[in-house]
Structure formats: C-alpha cells, structure tokens
Amino acid sequence: MFQASVHAALGCAGCHSDVSGFPHQPPPKAVSCAGCHPQxxxxxxxxxxxxxxxxxxxxxxxxxxxxxPHAIRARTDxxxxxxxxxxxxxxxxxxxxxxxxxxYGLTATYALYMDSVHGFALTEDGLLVAAQCASCHGAHRIxxxxxxxxxxxxxxxxxxxxxxxxGMKARYFAGIHGKAMAAGNxxxxxxxxxxxxxxxxxxxxxAWQVKTVATCGGCHGGQLRSYRDTFxxxxxxxxxxTTARCWSCHSAHLVLPASDPRSTVAxxxxxxxxxxxxxxxxxxxxTYRPHADPYNERLNPTLxxxxxxxxxxxxxxxxxxxxxxxxxxxxxxxxRLGSGPSGxxxxxxxx
Amino acid sequence: xxxxxxxxxxxRFTLGQRYLHGLxxxxxxxxxxxxxxxxxxxxxxxxxVAATLGxxxxxxxxxxxxxxxxxAGFLVHVGSLLYRAVFxxxxxxxxxxxxxxxxxxxxxxxxxxxxxxLWLGPRPRFERFAYWEKFDYWAVFWGMVIIGLSGYAMWxxxxxxxxxxxxxxxxxxxxxxxxxxxxVWFIFTVHFFNSHLRPGVFPMDPVIFTGRTTAERxxxxxxxxxxxxxxxxxxxxxxxxxxxxxLVNFARLLAVLALGTGFALLLxxxxxxxxx
Numbered sequence: 213m214f215q216a217s218v219h220a221a222l223g224c225a226g227c228h229s230d231v232s233g234f235p236h237q238p239p240p241k242a243v244s245c246a247g248c249h250p251q252x253x254x255x256x257x258x259x260x261x262x263x264x265x266x267x268x269x270x271x272x273x274x275x276x277x278x279x280x281p282h283a284i285r286a287r288t289d290x291x292x293x294x295x296x297x298x299x300x301x302x303x304x305x306x307x308x309x310x311x312x313x314x315x316y317g318l319t320a321t322y323a324l325y326m327d328s329v330h331g332f333a334l335t336e337d338g339l340l341v342a343a344q345c346a347s348c349h350g351a352h353r354i355x356x357x358x359x360x361x362x363x364x365x366x367x368x369x370x371x372x373x374x375x376x377x378x379g380m381k382a383r384y385f386a387g388i389h390g391k392a393m394a395a396g397n398x399x400x401x402x403x404x405x406x407x408x409x410x411x412x413x414x415x416x417x418x419a420w421q422v423k424t425v426a427t428c429g430g431c432h433g434g435q436l437r438s439y440r441d442t443f444x445x446x447x448x449x450x451x452x453x454t455t456a457r458c459w460s461c462h463s464a465h466l467v468l469p470a471s472d473p474r475s476t477v478a479x480x481x482x483x484x485x486x487x488x489x490x491x492x493x494x495x496x497x498x499t500y501r502p503h504a505d506p507y508n509e510r511l512n513p514t515l516x517x518x519x520x521x522x523x524x525x526x527x528x529x530x531x532x533x534x535x536x537x538x539x540x541x542x543x544x545x546x547x548r549l550g551s552g553p554s555g556x557x558x559x560x561x562x563x
Numbered sequence: 564x565x566x567x568x569x570x571x572x573x574x575r576f577t578l579g580q581r582y583l584h585g586l587x588x589x590x591x592x593x594x595x596x597x598x599x600x601x602x603x604x605x606x607x608x609x610x611x612v613a614a615t616l617g618x619x620x621x622x623x624x625x626x627x628x629x630x631x632x633x634x635a636g637f638l639v640h641v642g643s644l645l646y647r648a649v650f651x652x653x654x655x656x657x658x659x660x661x662x663x664x665x666x667x668x669x670x671x672x673x674x675x676x677x678x679x680x681l682w683l684g685p686r687p688r689f690e691r692f693a694y695w696e697k698f699d700y701w702a703v704f705w706g707m708v709i710i711g712l713s714g715y716a717m718w719x720x721x722x723x724x725x726x727x728x729x730x731x732x733x734x735x736x737x738x739x740x741x742x743x744x745x746x747v748w749f750i751f752t753v754h755f756f757n758s759h760l761r762p763g764v765f766p767m768d769p770v771i772f773t774g775r776t777t778a779e780r781x782x783x784x785x786x787x788x789x790x791x792x793x794x795x796x797x798x799x800x801x802x803x804x805x806x807x808x809x810l811v812n813f814a815r816l817l818a819v820l821a822l823g824t825g826f827a828l829l830l831x832x833x834x835x836x837x838x839x
Contacts, residue, residue, distance in 0.1 A: 497724035539680035
C-alpha cells in the first residue's frame, strides 16, 4: 500500500523521523504534515475547518480529506479522494450527512450539488473541468461566506464564477448590476442570487426559468406586479416558460437601463427584442407595455380608462341583476309558500 | 290534440337554434375553463388546471379551437338573421312581438316586474322574448364581439399592431379578461337563475334542449305571446308532441354537466377574486 503512495520515495523515516530502532521505544509521536507542507498548513490554519477543530473531535484535518496516511496519492491520481471527480463524495461525507449537518450546523449541500448542472457534468460526463467543491471554495483555506476574504463571499462570487465563466463575468460587470456591485453596493445581485450556489439548474430548465422571475421581483417588486398583469406574466406564473420572462427582454447578464443605447430595451432596439418571439413585430407593436400599470393614468391613459370602464360595467351589471335576482327569488319563493301581503297579484303569476 | 289532463307542448326553439345554443354552451365552458386559469394565475386551482392540461400549448390550442367554433357559430347565426331579414323579408325579426330588439315595452315591463317583486302590482305580460331574455341575448352578443375581437387581436398581435397602437394590446387583455369574467359571473348566476333555478322552473327548463315548452310555462312567462297566438289561432302551428324520453334525459345530463362546471368555475373565480 505504502509502496504505491505518493510518499513511497521518502520511506518510513521520511515521516516517522523519531523512530530509530525496533521495538519503538519510546512509542512514535504523531506525524505532522506541516514539516514538508508548510504552505498548505498555513492556509489550512485560517480555514473554517481549523477554527472548529478544538470544539469538534471529528473535525477534518489533513487525513479526513486525503485519506489513509500510508496510501496518500497525488490529487491528479484518479484513486485519490481529492481527485476532482472524487472530491464531492469526500466533502459529502460530512456535508451530505443530515445527521452531521444537524449536529454541527453544516449545510447539507452534497445532494443539491449532485443535482446541479455542475454535478451532472462531473458525474455523468466525467468532466475534469466541471466545477466541484474546491473550484469555488478553495482547498485548504476554506472560509465561510461571511468572511470578506472568502471566495464565496457575495462580493467575490462574480470573480470566483468568472474563473470559468469568463464571458459572463465580463458581461455582468458591463451591466448595471455588476457596476453596482463593483461600486460597493453589496445588495446588487450576484451569480448565486439567480443561479443559486449549489443546486445550479440548467438554464433551459422550466422550473428555474419561472422561479427566477420572482427572484428579479425580490428587488423589482413594482415591475413584477405590473408584469403579472400582462399575458406574459400570467403564463409564467402558471409555471410555463413559454412567454417572455425578465431577461428575455432585459438580457440576463448585460442588463442595461433603457436609456443606454446598447440596451436590449432601448427604444431603438425594441423591434429586434420583441421580434425575437413576435415575428413581424413593427414599431407600433413596441408601444405595447410589458409592465402595464392600469392605475397609472398619466403613463397609460387608454389602459387606465379601459380598466375603469370595465370595472364600472362589471359592478353595475352584477349589482343590478344581483338585486333583480334577489327580489325575484324572494317574490316567487314567498308566493309559492303562500305567504306575503295579499293583493297586487291579480294575474296570479307567481313564478 | 292533447287529452284532458295531459300537458300540451309547443315548439319554442328550432333545431338549429338548439344546436347553436349547444355549441355556445360547450365552447363557452371550454373557453372559460382554459382562459380563467390565466386570468387568475395566482390561484392554486389555476396551477392545477394548467398542470392537468399539460402546458400553454394545450391550453391555447383548446382555447383557440373553442374560439374558432364559437366564431363560426356566431357567423352562422348573424348570417341566418341577415338572410331571413333581407331575403325572406322577415321584418318581424327587427321589430315587434317576435323580435329580439329592445323596445320601449321592455323598459316598461322591467319596471313593472320590479313593482311585482315588491307586491305593488300585477306581473307584466311578456311577449315571445321577455326583457331579461333579451338582455341575456344581447349580453352574449356584445360579449362575443368584444371578447372575440380582443382575443383575435392578441392572437395575431403583430398583424393587429400594424393598424392600431401596440399599447391597445394591453387594453385588449383587460377587456378580454374582465368581459369574460362578467360573462362567467352573469351566466352562472343570473342566467342560471332566470332560466333554470328560480322557483317554478327549478331545477331546470329543458326548452333550449328539447325545443318544446309547455302551455303552463308559456302562459306564465310569455302570457302575451300565448294569448296573442291563441287569439289568431297560431297555437296549432307550433303544437308539438311531448319530448322523447331520451331527449329529456339528455337535456338533464347536459344541464347537470353545465351547471356543475359553471358553479365550479363560479366558486373558483369568486374565491380567487376575493383573495387576490
């Protein structure tokens, strides 16, 4: 076993340097990896794993991830527990166990990750470039998301995802959300706000497409409400991604205000943007309001008065005939029961 | 001639009119069932209906199929009226006791009916079409035009927008949805009550399905027509045999299905409207 390990060339004494003869007297001391791996050890010392170590006897040290000390293999070796294709299972030993998750307040993210587009790429396609735990969280210096230095802190997430998704990163930072984030507005949305952190869905997945409309609406509440009043919004609320969602018009990453001529919702670009779905859409078509607000008289006067008229029509017809029906019912019911005032009923037609 | 003690029947609706009402009823229920989930897309039942139907493609296919059928029925109806009025010279369609056109008498009889509701006077004597039947007819007529036009505008939106502002498509949805809601609420309450559920008629009047009304019903709700026909000997011309048993049962089945669907939709829309 040891002969196959990455440390074979060092021999036993390479690590057990205090052993000089047999039998081992005094008994051999615990081996420290830090002697040969000082950088990794220093990085690890800052990590969340090192911080919880004193309180939790089963905290992860070197061997919990790298495996049997006498069989440690290079991380490029497919048999290593930290080989990219094996790493999620290794981390999942703790971060996938509901029991441990409960006891230590860990996030049980293993199952979420395995269901994600990254997890599929890794397990189904065996892609070494698929993002796994260490791609985002780092290996030794793993920091909690609240730590400003963490690679998964909100502020750093665009850069972390951008390590692979470089094109998206460039578009994101050119857009209004990325600019706000770069300017120090930590409330600006980052990748994970829409895509989630672990359970990242294929962007073609209907459930995710529909859910993300509400995600945008988390900040843009008024726009979501006015969108819900339109056919587009009604259809997506029913769970179908057939009609326009926020980013169908506003773009997903390069979101720009309508005042920016490069924006997909800039007046000059609307014919092209609407035309993506509505073949034959012309200039007049683009005066359609995808965020109809029937209560804004100044902005949408026609819609405002049409809505008022319809409300009045419904109310008057239903109130009038409600009254008509109620009186008729009372009259014929009383008549059939043989009660009610006498007279005024010459024809006897009591139905 | 009917024997003593036996019911006398008279034809009130032609076979064509009965088929037309059947088509109207079926497509209206279909349109409502596939359209209201969109109008109340936030309601839990809307999601269930949508999921059961399986997708927007299915919903729109059913909705548009019903719409095309109803449009065809509407055109056949208007076409036959035009034909009868213009080529057959049936000017009685346009004015007079057999006409659907609202006339001064209808306003008077509406007020007289209210007076009767309050035990303040005799019940008015209605002609072939009483004012509430005319209102039913014209409400549906106007509703089909309004809902149909706004629906086709949204169906062929880019084409529509070549001739009118695109912002009218926003208006089209509001009109389409609200007018449909009015139709649903009106039909499933007022029309159901007036024509089927009110005391004396309850549980249903099968006349629109069998085409035949009884002397009793006719002399109560259309006494002016009944007496006019009796006076000029016109009753014999419309005298009918008793409706076949299968037809009566078929009418009952249709009525139960329509009432059930109607009340389900009424309840669902009311709950969704109140909770919104």
